[in-house]
Amino acid sequence: MGGVALGMYSGAAFGLMGTLIPCNRTMNGGRCAASGASAGGALGVAMGGLIGAQNQDALVGRLESAGVGALVGGAVGVGLRSVVRQYGWGDAVTMAAVGGAVGSAPMGSALGAGAGAVTGALVWAVFPRAGLSDFVLFTLAGSALGGMIDWANGASTAKREAGRGVGFSFSVVTR
Amino acid sequence: MRSRGGVAGVVLLLAVLSACAMPWEMDRARPLSGYCPQEIVARQGPVDTTALRWYRVNDDRDLRLGDAWCGTVGDPEVRLTPSGTFPPWAGAGAVRVVTWNVNVGGGDLEAFLAREMGLSCGPGSSARLSASEPFVLLLQEVWRYDEEMPAVERDDHVPRTFGAGGGGSDAEDIIDIAERCGLALVYVPSARNGPDTGARPHEDKGNAILSTLPLSAPIAFELPFEAGRKVAVGATTRAPGGQRVRFVSAHLDVASTFVRTVFSGNQTRARQARALIDGVDEAERDGPVTNVVVVGGDFNTWAGNESALLYLRRAFPDSPRWEGLNTRGSFPTDHMFFRRGSFSMFDVTDYGRIEERHGSDHHGRDLRLTFQPPVEGPPGFR
Numbered sequence: 379m380g381g382v383a384l385g386m387y388s389g390a391a392f393g394l395m396g397t398l399i400p401c402n403r404t405m406n407g408g409r410c411a412a413s414g415a416s417a418g419g420a421l422g423v424a425m426g427g428l429i430g431a432q433n434q435d436a437l438v439g440r441l442e443s444a445g446v447g448a449l450v451g452g453a454v455g456v457g458l459r460s461v462v463r464q465y466g467w468g469d470a471v472t473m474a475a476v477g478g479a480v481g482s483a484p485m486g487s488a489l490g491a492g493a494g495a496v497t498g499a500l501v502w503a504v505f506p507r508a509g510l511s512d513f514v515l516f517t518l519a520g521s522a523l524g525g526m527i528d529w530a531n532g533a534s535t536a537k538r539e540a541g542r543g544v545g546f547s548f549s550v551v552t553r
Numbered sequence: 554m555r556s557r558g559g560v561a562g563v564v565l566l567l568a569v570l571s572a573c574a575m576p577w578e579m580d581r582a583r584p585l586s587g588y589c590p591q592e593i594v595a596r597q598g599p600v601d602t603t604a605l606r607w608y609r610v611n612d613d614r615d616l617r618l619g620d621a622w623c624g625t626v627g628d629p630e631v632r633l634t635p636s637g638t639f640p641p642w643a644g645a646g647a648v649r650v651v652t653w654n655v656n657v658g659g660g661d662l663e664a665f666l667a668r669e670m671g672l673s674c675g676p677g678s679s680a681r682l683s684a685s686e687p688f689v690l691l692l693q694e695v696w697r698y699d700e701e702m703p704a705v706e707r708d709d710h711v712p713r714t715f716g717a718g719g720g721g722s723d724a725e726d727i728i729d730i731a732e733r734c735g736l737a738l739v740y741v742p743s744a745r746n747g748p749d750t751g752a753r754p755h756e757d758k759g760n761a762i763l764s765t766l767p768l769s770a771p772i773a774f775e776l777p778f779e780a781g782r783k784v785a786v787g788a789t790t791r792a793p794g795g796q797r798v799r800f801v802s803a804h805l806d807v808a809s810t811f812v813r814t815v816f817s818g819n820q821t822r823a824r825q826a827r828a829l830i831d832g833v834d835e836a837e838r839d840g841p842v843t844n845v846v847v848v849g850g851d852f853n854t855w856a857g858n859e860s861a862l863l864y865l866r867r868a869f870p871d872s873p874r875w876e877g878l879n880t881r882g883s884f885p886t887d888h889m890f891f892r893r894g895s896f897s898m899f900d901v902t903d904y905g906r907i908e909e910r911h912g913s914d915h916h917g918r919d920l921r922l923t924f925q926p927p928v929e930g931p932p933g934f935r
Contacts, residue, residue: 394815401860402818402819402823402859402860403860404860404863405860405867408817408820410818411818411820463709463713464808465810468810469810469811469812472812472816476815507857507877509855509856511884512856514855
């Protein structure tokens with residue numbers, strides 16, 4: 379149950395994060411982003427359920443790193459709140475929530491963001507009409523995709539690594 | 554304990570789905586006292602074409618925040634008749650229509666008028682237009698200083714101070730320039746330009762229309778409130794054949810709050826663009842009918858195919874094609890849109906970017922709105 383819950387939360391956030399900018403280039407952006415969040419949430423339910431059912435240690439590891447991510451996100455949110463006029467406590471809480479989702483799959487989302495940034499930079503350099511928004515699009519989409527792959531990888535390796543004290547899917551040993 | 558993540562996921566999904574419920578439809582509104590349009594009113598038949606007409610979104614959050622911000626600014630300024638002597642829009646002539654974000658005093662508006670529009674300004678009615686065409690200038694982030702505005706302190710309804718203007722006693726605001734250049738003016742402030750600290754005069758900022766042509770039917774479209782109050786400004790002039798042509802100067806938000814960005818699916822500007830389209834349509838329904846519309850502004854778009862622009866291109870199907878040039882750094886923020894309804898005698902040509910920024914952080918854009926009178930057939934020709 380815990381894996382399902384964490385997977386759903388993280389997957390929905392990744393789905394939303396990856397579709398925010400692409401959907402803002404359609405005539406139905408709100409529904410498009412909601413669909414992205416729903417699809418991500420559904421995938422997260424499946425992956426989180428598999429991990430939770432086979433390897434509680436891996437799940438606990440993801441919960442712990444989600445907590446770290448939430449703290450980092452919250453700290454960024456509180457910092458931005460004092461700089462960006464329109465930001466309030468709700469924005470800090472939302473940033474903590476997004477940070478928690480990213481934190482539950484830290485390695486995959488970081489690698490994905492890096493690959494997305496490189497792709498975005500190439501697109502920006504090659505296509506005259508591309509710009510900073512395309513760079514951000516690829517970076518966010520890459521991070522979201524990497525995060526989901528991290529969950530999928532965790533699901534595929536959970537049984538094999540059960541009992542070996544593996545906290546993260548990408549061979550980051552926590553204890 | 555373990556179900557908390559699931560609850561958060563469900564909340565996230567529901568919140569995103571609720572984006573579809575964020576309203577953008579505009580209603581007519583009117584002030585109950587002062588100049589802020591507090592009351593939403595039903596359509597009331599024929600409208601006064603000389604007084605400022607308001608449209609806004611009937612949403613509790615938008616109304617509450619819009620009212621709070623409106624309470625800090627000064628009166629709108631409407632001067633429908635130019636005091637200078639300028640060439641009329643006559644015969645098979647064109648009007649030059651320009652949109653420019655002045656960057657709150659950062660841009661040198663008088664230099665812009667002189668070099669881009671051919672208008673030399675001077676005291677009294679000595680302004681001279683060297684160009685043969687009349688013009689309509691759609692401006693964003695213009696500012697005004699007026700010590701009669703209420704003094705405001707730093708709070709959530711007062712954005713931070715922007716721009717270089719206003720600091721010096723000899724700095725000219727939009728009212729001064731309209732007077733010195735003899736131009737018709739519709740100016741509706743959106744927000745204060747920073748709290749009053751004593752270092753600068755009391756200032757507000759917003760969108761405006763300056764014109765060498767007489768204007769009528771001034772309209773303020775208070776857009777959905779995202780990060781700050783944005784009021785688009787509309788006004789009408791008459792073509793040589795008597796047809797009404799409406800011009801609208803708009804400015805959309807650059808970013809909303811993080812919460813709204815996430816939970817609306819990043820629909821900040823799309824919502825404001827849809828409201829603007831609906832407001833113009835609502836104004837048409839309230840009359841007088843003005844099928845020919847030119848909209849220009851700073852839409853703060855990150856990409857040339859952003860939702861807001863897609864909605865506007867669909868609503869203004871005769872718009873000139875964007876040539877792909879950015880107008881603020883690497884962002885294609887400024888655009889112009891056009892529709893003519895059944896009035897095929899109107900067209901737009903020469904749409905492009907103005908290269909010189911004249912101190913602003915934005916390039917301007919311009920086009921020519923042409924009018925070709927219908928050819929009359931010989932007597933008896935049907």
